[in-house]
Amino acid sequence: xxxxxxxxxxxxxxxxxxxxxxxxxxxxxxxxxxxxxxxxxxxxxxxxxxxxxxxxxxxxxxxxxxxxxxxxxxxxxxxxxxxxxxxxxxxxxxxxxxxxxxxxxxxxxxxxxxxxxxxxxxxxxxxxxxxxxxxxxxxxxxxxxxxxxxxxxxxxxxxxxxxxxxxxxxxxxxxxxxxxxxxxxxxxxxxxxxxxxxxxxxxxxxxxxxxxxxxxxxxxxxxxxxxxxxxxxxxxxxxxxxxxxxxxxxxxxxxxxxxxxxxxxxxxxxxxxxxxxxxxxxxxxxxxxxxxxxxxxxxxxxxxxxxxxxxxxxxxxxxxxxxxxxxxxxxxxxxxxxxxxxxxxxxxxxxxxxxxxxxxxxxxxxxxxxxxxxxxxxxxxxxxxxxxxxxxxxxxxxxxxxxx
Amino acid sequence: xxxxxxxxxxxxxxxxxxxxxxxxxxxxxxxxxxxxxxxxxxxxxxxxxxxxxxxxxxxxxxxxxxxxxxxxxxxxxxxx
Ligand SMILES: Cc1ncc(COP(=O)(O)O)c(C=O)c1O
Numbered sequence: 001x002x003x004x005x006x007x008x009x010x011x012x013x014x015x016x017x018x019x020x021x022x023x024x025x026x027x028x029x030x031x032x033x034x035x036x037x038x039x040x041x042x043x044x045x046x047x048x049x050x051x052x053x054x055x056x057x058x059x060x061x062x063x064x065x066x067x068x069x070x071x072x073x074x075x076x077x078x079x080x081x082x083x084x085x086x087x088x089x090x091x092x093x094x095x096x097x098x099x100x101x102x103x104x105x106x107x108x109x110x111x112x113x114x115x116x117x118x119x120x121x122x123x124x125x126x127x128x129x130x131x132x133x134x135x136x137x138x139x140x141x142x143x144x145x146x147x148x149x150x151x152x153x154x155x156x157x158x159x160x161x162x163x164x165x166x167x168x169x170x171x172x173x174x175x176x177x178x179x180x181x182x183x184x185x186x187x188x189x190x191x192x193x194x195x196x197x198x199x200x201x202x203x204x205x206x207x208x209x210x211x212x213x214x215x216x217x218x219x220x221x222x223x224x225x226x227x228x229x230x231x232x233x234x235x236x237x238x239x240x241x242x243x244x245x246x247x248x249x250x251x252x253x254x255x256x257x258x259x260x261x262x263x264x265x266x267x268x269x270x271x272x273x274x275x276x277x278x279x280x281x282x283x284x285x286x287x288x289x290x291x292x293x294x295x296x297x298x299x300x301x302x303x304x305x306x307x308x309x310x311x312x313x314x315x316x317x318x319x320x321x322x323x324x325x326x327x328x329x330x331x332x333x334x335x336x337x338x339x340x341x342x343x344x345x346x347x348x349x350x351x352x353x354x355x356x357x358x359x360x361x362x363x364x365x366x367x368x369x370x371x372x373x374x375x376x377x378x379x380x381x382x383x384x385x386x387x388x389x390x391x392x393x394x395x396x397x398x399x400x401x402x403x404x
Numbered sequence: 405x406x407x408x409x410x411x412x413x414x415x416x417x418x419x420x421x422x423x424x425x426x427x428x429x430x431x432x433x434x435x436x437x438x439x440x441x442x443x444x445x446x447x448x449x450x451x452x453x454x455x456x457x458x459x460x461x462x463x464x465x466x467x468x469x470x471x472x473x474x475x476x477x478x479x480x481x482x483x484x
Contacts, residue, residue, distance in 0.1 A: 161450075
């Protein structure tokens with residue numbers, strides 16, 4: 001032991017620990033350590049002993065319990081074993097890793113697809129590898145943590161602009177020194193408020209300045225754009241987007257992340273992208289399930305229509321009840337309900353849980369403008385009756401908490 | 405623009421953000437003295453960038469803790 005005594009590196013977390021204790025002191029259920037004791041379907045689980053409707057899982061297309069998706073995984077378990085025990089570039093690329101990359105190429109009609117162990121690693125790896133020291137990254141201030149971490153890891157100059165502000169983005173791109181490499185990073189759907197980016201204008205502005213464009217379409221796959229390729233497809237600019245990042249942890253219903261691209265040199269990423277190289281490849285069962293799910297998502301017209309119907313019904317219903325929502329119109333399958341403050345947001349979250357409804361509690365600093373949000377994400381498997389039940393729960397809890 | 409001009413300009417830009425009317429010297433810090441949170445920093449930096457037609461990247465912002473350092477940085481940036 002040193003003469004100076006021990007320094008506790010955990011001291012820096014004392015404020016957070018104290019804040020949590022205050023929140024839990026009132027006998028509150030902890031919003032951040034909920035356990036799903038049993039999962040019955042994409043929309044129902046047993047949480048803390050209660051039958052609960054799931055409205056905060058990003059399981060947009062309900063693929064987690066799809067019979068074909070599960071069967072494909074079971075078969076891969078039997079035929080390829082439980083895990084890969086290796087990196088994609090060593091012994092970790094099995095038949096199914098290649099197959100899921102083929103499925104992604106078909107889905108997005110792109111030349112290249114690279115699968116990572118998570119969407120977080122896909123953003124981390126691609127952004128940090130393509131934009132390095134001396135390059136400039138221009139990005140929306142409300143970007144996902146994985147995007148920020150990718151920026152930091154690559155050591156590029158990071159230049160944020162106000163959320164969805166086309167002019168602010170344009171001005172910043174215009175000020176970048178001549179000759180510097182430029183990457184614009186955008187999201188199709190921003191998951192906090194469920195709003196979409198004006199990609200037609202933004203991608204055009206990026207191209208005007210000669211920047212490469214990366215769009216994270218994590219929250220749009222399978223139900224936005226003609227082929228479900230995302231907001232960039234719906235906006236008609238997918239051919240001008242250099243990289244699309246996505247995840248299997250939402251619409252696909254499994255786990256994993258990816259990047260698709262038409263860049264002729266894209267395959268070199270497999271050699272130089274550290275979050276791809278220095279980690280083990282996903283288990284074959286996850287890859288087989290994912291490939292099956294992606295191919296099924298190409299033919300899902302009815303489910304898409306029902307998901308949008310659910311989103312519209314919930315949005316109109318909540319607004320009718322007097323709740324403040326993140327967007328004036330439903331723009332995605334995320335409906336964010338704005339709470340007056342963290343204290344009442346946490347109380348409302350708990351009241352909903354006791355009603356038998358799980359939503360996502362989002363709070364500062366992860367939220368824009370320091371808002372406390374109850375984020376609802378709809379599923380194509382929510383029945384119309386469930387959506388009405390959900391509205392009844394919101395009404396009772398909202399009135400009991402004095403929020404409406 | 406010399407340093408004094410840059411200082412004058414930034415002094416007027418900072419006014420609406422200086423909610424508590426803190427007396428500003430070169431040693432005034434943004435995080436502690438002015439209590440800027442990350443949103444305020446973004447808006448304030450955007451004002452300065454637009455006024456001087458410069459970029460102050462997050463990497464550069466990380467090096468700027470007090471008012472004097474900001475004036476120095478902007479003075480240097482707009483001279484380049
Ligand atoms: C916009 C966005 N990008 C990336 C991710 C990361 O995805 P994954 O869960 O696969 O790590 C998420 C979700 O967590 C997200 O919302």
